Every structure is written in C-alpha cells, then in structure tokens.
Amino acid sequence: MWQDYLSKSELNLAAAERDLESGSYDPCVSRAYFSAFQAAIAALLALTDFQRRGRYWDHGEITAEFVRRLIHRRKVFPQTMASTLDDLKSRRHQADYDHRQISQRVAERSLGKARQLVQQVHITLQEQRTP
Numbered sequence: 001m002w003q004d005y006l007s008k009s010e011l012n013l014a015a016a017e018r019d020l021e022s023g024s025y026d027p028c029v030s031r032a033y034f035s036a037f038q039a040a041i042a043a044l045l046a047l048t049d050f051q052r053r054g055r056y057w058d059h060g061e062i063t064a065e066f067v068r069r070l071i072h073r074r075k076v077f078p079q080t081m082a083s084t085l086d087d088l089k090s091r092r093h094q095a096d097y098d099h100r101q102i103s104q105r106v107a108e109r110s111l112g113k114a115r116q117l118v119q120q121v122h123i124t125l126q127e128q129r130t131p
Contacts (some may be wrong), residue, residue: 002045006122009038011120016111025107027094032090032107032114036085039121040066046125047076058091076128077120084117 019028036053040062044050053061063085067093070076091110095102101111 002042002125005038005042006125009035009042009121011035012016012038013114015112020104020107020111023104024056025104028107029088029091029095029102029110032110032111033085033088036088036114036117037062038049039118040085042125043070043076043121046126047074063089076124081117081120083112 012031016031016035018027019025020030035058039059041057044062044065048065050065050069066085067082071079071082088110091102091106094100
C-alpha cells in the first residue's frame with residue numbers, strides 16, 4: 001500500500017511542477033504540500049508499524065508521527081526536514097484560503113521543499129526496501 005501513496009506523491013509533485021511553469025502559484029503550493037504529505041504517509045507505512053486510526057489520514061498526526069518516528073527516534077531523515085510538512089501546510093492554507101495570491105518566489109520555495117522531501121523518501125524507500 002505504501003507504493004500507492006508514493007505514486008500519488010510523485011503525481012502531485014509533477015502537477016505542482018506544471019502549475020509553477022504555467023504561473024498557477026496557488027495550485028502549485030497546494031499540490032506541493034500534498035506531494036510531501038503523501039510521501040510522509042508512504043514512509044510511515046513502509047518503515048514503521050503506523051496505521052491510520054480512522055477512515056482518513058489526519059494531517060497533524062501524520063506530521064507528528066513522521067517527525068517523531070522517522071526523524072527524532074530512528075533518524076531515517078535529517079533533522080532539517082522536521083518543519084517541512086508544517087511549513088508546507090501553512091503555505092497551502094494561505095494558497096487555498098487567503099484572498100491574496102501566492103507569489104512566484106513562495107511557490108518556488110514550497111515546491112523545492114516538497115521536491116526535497118519526496119526525493120529523500122523515494123531514495124530511502126529504495127535503499128531500505130530493496131533486498
């Protein structure tokens with residue numbers, strides 16, 4: 001099942017890239033967040049015993065468990081990634097709910113953070129899941 005979330009993550013990252021290229025900065029930031037969020041789910045499912053508690057994934061819980069289990073406890077990912085999901089979620093809320101448009105600079109930074117997290121998860125899962 002983790003492969004499905006990693007695939008969704010990569011699709012959202014590609015959508016964010018297209019949105020940035022077309023000047024659609026609000027959707028870029030939103031897709032960037034979801035790409036990172038889904039990569040975090042993939043990592044939790046592949047590398048821990050974490051299970052969803054309800055019908056849907058809780059965003060706060062995913063962030064907290066990703067940081068607690070895979071950054072602080074097991075040190076699978078670098079400490080510098082600890083604030084990535086929260087930062088991206090804040091920008092997504094701004095993009096989705098604020099009346100002001102996201103700037104190109106903010107969209108580029110958000111996409112860069114998401115790209116880094118997704119790539120790191122992808123590399124780590126290949127290394128740790130390959131026999």
